[in-house]
Structure formats: structure tokens, C-alpha cells
Amino acid sequence: MTPSLRIGVVAPGNRIDEAIASRVQAFAADSFLDRAPHIVFHPQCFLSAGHFAGDDAARAAAFVEFANDPAFDAVWFARGGYGACRMAEAALSKLTDAARAKSYLGYSDAGALMGGLYRKGFAHVAHGPMPVDIIRERGEGAVRRALSYLIDRSPEAFELGVMFDGKTAAYNIMVLHSIMGTSLEPNLSDHVLMLEDVGEYLYRLDRALFHITSSPNIRSVKGIKLGRLAEVPENDKPFGATDEEMIQYWCKRAGIEYLGRADIGHDVENKIVPFGAGR
Numbered sequence: 001m002t003p004s005l006r007i008g009v010v011a012p013g014n015r016i017d018e019a020i021a022s023r024v025q026a027f028a029a030d031s032f033l034d035r036a037p038h039i040v041f042h043p044q045c046f047l048s049a050g051h052f053a054g055d056d057a058a059r060a061a062a063f064v065e066f067a068n069d070p071a072f073d074a075v076w077f078a079r080g081g082y083g084a085c086r087m088a089e090a091a092l093s094k095l096t097d098a099a100r101a102k103s104y105l106g107y108s109d110a111g112a113l114m115g116g117l118y119r120k121g122f123a124h125v126a127h128g129p130m131p132v133d134i135i136r137e138r139g140e141g142a143v144r145r146a147l148s149y150l151i152d153r154s155p156e157a158f159e160l161g162v163m164f165d166g167k168t169a170a171y172n173i174m175v176l177h178s179i180m181g182t183s184l185e186p187n188l189s190d191h192v193l194m195l196e197d198v199g200e201y202l203y204r205l206d207r208a209l210f211h212i213t214s215s216p217n218i219r220s221v222k223g224i225k226l227g228r229l230a231e232v233p234e235n236d237k238p239f240g241a242t243d244e245e246m247i248q249y250w251c252k253r254a255g256i257e258y259l260g261r262a263d264i265g266h267d268v269e270n271k272i273v274p275f276g277a278g279r
Helices: 018-035 056-068 084-092 108-119 131-135 139-152 173-179 202-214 243-254
Strands: 006-010 038-041 074-077 103-106 125-127 168-172 192-198 223-230 258-261
Touching (some): 006 056, 056 074, 074 139, 103 108, 103 139, 108 125, 108 168, 108 173, 125 168, 173 202, 202 243, 223 243, 243 258
Parallel strands (some): 006 074, 192 223
8 A cells, every 4th residue: 555645734834723734634535535634733733923833933933843854744834924934034144954855835825935945946836826825715626736746746726737847836916026136036947937826916916027128037937927816006197008918028028938827826827837948
């Protein structure tokens, strides 16, 4: 009998409630039966230090512990929020060869840490659903997709363009904007870059896209796809362009090919996008 996949969960940003952990574990056991993974939530996931799931040192230590533990096959980020950039550089400097064999899965704020992993040559980093997604309406589908990816790289879990785009990467716009020019920014030359966001005014996203598309690194991508921009607040005066017109403007100005829409976003339909080539 094939041993169960072992997944370690850590929270590099905000905390989660223990009820979420129990719900995800029960869902995995019920949904995957003999293929059900063994999911271990680090106690750090439930700490509280102001905005964060424990202070920077605690969050870094939890990630390093699980990433370097050869008993785990994957590290799954519990949720986004904010905080990964505060602990990422310290944590990444302590990783061993055991960490390189693992899969890493998350999105949103976790993109800061995932970018750093990819920059260091980690081969199995992917943008996709996290445990906290289970509390969304129909969120079980998102968690099932994430686990299907981690267990056996199920083709149904992937964003469709991954099958054809060669090297890919996916980011929350504001997170990518925040790591540009830092040690967490990976080389995205010849990648199809997929972008999404949530809860931001269009003018703020427009400003961030100016920064992103001005970068020589981003200007070397194969092209950009736009995922969903969710929960965009209403400004006091209309922005004057749709989300797609906005991204097309910046792509044209930077000489980057706009490649259409991507099936990613802060929602239960968020699909898996690996960093790099292959699945």
C-alpha cells in the first residue's frame, strides 16, 4: 500500500482558527478515502500576535521546521493576509536540501515567499487554493483542487493555459508590486505571467502595474494574462477604463504581449498555476 502523502501547513501571514484545520482534515479523509493525505497543521497557525500568526521569528521558525523535515512531502500555506515578506528572507536562508524536494502551494500574500523559493531554484512551487478557502461558499471545491494537485498533479486542477504556455507564474498584483527589486523577486523571463487581485481600487492597481511593467524582468516575459479582480471598491469618481482595458494599456506601453484572461483569483474557482515549466 502506498504511504499517504504528508502535508505540513504553516501560516506565514495571518492566523486561522483551529476549526478550519479540523474541517480541512475531515474533508480530506472523507473525499479521498484510501488516497487521503495526512495533513498536519503547525501550532503556529493558531498563534496571534497583532495582525500576525505569531511574531516574525515564530512564523519563520515554523516554516523552516516543516520545510526541512523530510517526513513531509509538501508545505501548504494556511492563508494569505499579510506577513510573508517580513519573515521570508530569514526563513529562506535556513532551508536545507530536504526542503528542495517538497511541493509548496499557496497564493495571495504567500506569493512573496513563493517567489523567493522559485528564485532559489525550488522546482515545485505553485499558485493555488489554501486551507482557509474551505470557509468560502462552495469552498470545498477549491480545497479538493489543491489536494488533487498535491496528491497526484490531477490535470483537472490546473489553469487551462498551463497546458500550452510553457513556463508560467501567477501573482496577486499588489504582492508582486511589493517584491519587485528585492531578493524575493524571481527571474520571469519567457514566462506567461498571470495576475489577479482582490479588494483594491482600480487606480491603485493601475499605479502598481506601472511599476510592474516598467521592470526589465517583467518586460522579458512571454506575455501577461489577467485573472479576476474581485471586490473592487467604488471610487468617488469613475476610473474610466475596465480592468482589461487597464492591463492592455500597460502591456502595450511596455511592449509586453497581452494574452487574454486567466482562470485564477481570490475565489473558489482559483486554478493551479505552477511556477516554471511542467506540472
